[in-house]
Amino acid sequence: MNDVLPEQSARWQFLEGAVRDVLDQYGYQEMRMPLVEQTALFCRSIGEVTDIVEKEMYTWQDRSSEKKAGDLLSLRPEGTASCVRAVIEHGLAFNQQQRVWYQGPMFRRERPQKGRYRQFHQVGVEVFGIDGPDVDAELIMLSARLWKRLGIDGLRLELNSLGTAESRAVYREQLVEYFTGHIDQLDEDSKRRLESNPLRILDSKNPALAEIIAQAPSLPDSLDDESKAHFATLCATLDKAGIAYELNPRLVRGLDYYSRTVFEWKTDKLGAQDAVCSGGRYDGLVEQLGGRPTSAIGFAMGMERLLALMPDALEREQSPQIYMVLVGDSAQQYGVMAAENLRDANFRVQVNAGGGSFKAQFKRADKSGAALALVVGDNEADAGTIVIKDLRNNAEQTTVSLAELNTELMQRLAP
Numbered sequence: 001m002n003d004v005l006p007e008q009s010a011r012w013q014f015l016e017g018a019v020r021d022v023l024d025q026y027g028y029q030e031m032r033m034p035l036v037e038q039t040a041l042f043c044r045s046i047g048e049v050t051d052i053v054e055k056e057m058y059t060w061q062d063r064s065s066e067k068k069a070g071d072l073l074s075l076r077p078e079g080t081a082s083c084v085r086a087v088i089e090h091g092l093a094f095n096q097q098q099r100v101w102y103q104g105p106m107f108r109r110e111r112p113q114k115g116r117y118r119q120f121h122q123v124g125v126e127v128f129g130i131d132g133p134d135v136d137a138e139l140i141m142l143s144a145r146l147w148k149r150l151g152i153d154g155l156r157l158e159l160n161s162l163g164t165a166e167s168r169a170v171y172r173e174q175l176v177e178y179f180t181g182h183i184d185q186l187d188e189d190s191k192r193r194l195e196s197n198p199l200r201i202l203d204s205k206n207p208a209l210a211e212i213i214a215q216a217p218s219l220p221d222s223l224d225d226e227s228k229a230h231f232a233t234l235c236a237t238l239d240k241a242g243i244a245y246e247l248n249p250r251l252v253r254g255l256d257y258y259s260r261t262v263f264e265w266k267t268d269k270l271g272a273q274d275a276v277c278s279g280g281r282y283d284g285l286v287e288q289l290g291g292r293p294t295s296a297i298g299f300a301m302g303m304e305r306l307l308a309l310m311p312d313a314l315e316r317e318q319s320p321q322i323y324m325v326l327v328g329d330s331a332q333q334y335g336v337m338a339a340e341n342l343r344d345a346n347f348r349v350q351v352n353a354g355g356g357s358f359k360a361q362f363k364r365a366d367k368s369g370a371a372l373a374l375v376v377g378d379n380e381a382d383a384g385t386i387v388i389k390d391l392r393n394n395a396e397q398t399t400v401s402l403a404e405l406n407t408e409l410m411q412r413l414a415p
């Protein structure tokens with residue numbers, strides 16, 4: 001679990017701002033859900049035999065007001081379950097369409113490594129009540145636009161269709177038969193999954209299994225006609241939009257609730273942590289969690305991984321534009337009031353606090369990232385003037401009256 005230090009927060013804010021802007025452009029609205037839910041919600045949605053539910057959740061027994069054990073609660077390991085719970089609870093998906101997004105920390109007790117943390121952050125986007133491939137394409141185009149906004153290139157889009165629950169059942173049979181024939185080559189996890197959820201064997205990260213997974217029957221062969229048509233329309237829309245993709249028939253996603261379209265944006269730059277954004281259609285989940293049948297699709301992206309891929313040069317954004325250097329008793333209040341007036345005019349001004357010599361204050365001014373220093377001594381305070389010094393170029397310093405100050409700064413700080 002990481003602290004976000006002051007020097008890192010500008011990047012986070014840039015990312016968050018870009019996410020908000022792009023989602024606004026597509027007409028999505030933000031939702032905020034609690035970080036804690038009943039454990040049962042995750043068991044029912046993500047699936048009992050997923051890594052997340054089997055071993056990665058932070059779970060505890062809540063205290064109850066009576067003398068019996070309270071509910072089992074968990075920190076959320078992902079957002080879709082909470083979002084669907086909220087949508088059902090508030091009747092948001094009943095007879096209407098809903099385009100929503102959320103952002104925030106998720107918690108999984110995984111083995112920490114670069115790009116994999118126990119508290120990490122996701123942006124999630126979910127759409128309810130639209131069953132066509134048009135919205136599948138919209139989500140992918142939206143994410144592609146975000147990469148562009150963030151200056152991230154070189155991501156690969158992988159696509160697959162899991163079909164309907166029925167066509168998956170047929171495929172499941174084929175897989176069980178195939179993997180049973182190779183049972184001695186499977187690892188313990190996969191042997192267990194052979195009974196509970198054989199599709200997840202395809203998702204195994206164990207390199208020893210790569211070969212027999214590659215030889216396994218292919219899912220697209222057993223797709224039903226409607227799923228095939230849905231998928232073909234999605235692909236055609238992406239072609240038209242100029243978004244390149246690779247078909248990956250082994251892409252099944254780690255969670256249980258997907259149907260039809262699944263996709264993943266991947267990078268080659270972060271080693272084994274190559275998934276940046278993953279999602280898919282989950283038409284059965286709302287009903288499975290107690291709502292009325294509602295088609296749905298969504299995705300989540302890992303913010304730490306996006307931050308790692310964003311170019312370095314976003315830093316300066318949040319620096320003050322101006323650092324106010326103050327030396328002398330009457331300079332003190334004069335300078336503070338001048339800074340307040342500048343802030344009224346929307347300048348970003350940091351005022352020296354805690355005293356110090358000119359030299360010490362200029363050192364702080366430099367470190368602040370400001371472009372200009374305003375310097376006030378008792379002389380300036382008496383005369384009603386202020387000295388402007390350029391911190392980044394070796395220009396002559398100039399003295400101006402307070403009346404001229406705003407105009408002068410506007411010119412100097414113009415982009």
Ligand code: ATP
Pocket residue numbers: 078108110115116117118120121122254273274275276277278279300301302303304305
């Ligand atoms: P992975 O294959 O890397 O384990 P996942 O399939 O478990 O990812 P999802 O549950 O689909 O991932 O979560 C969506 C995104 O959240 C991932 O694509 C990834 O960018 C990010 N993510 C998932 N787990 C972590 C983690 N422990 N630390 C940081 N980011 C994560």
Ligand code: MG
Pocket residue numbers: 254
């Ligand atoms: Mg994972």
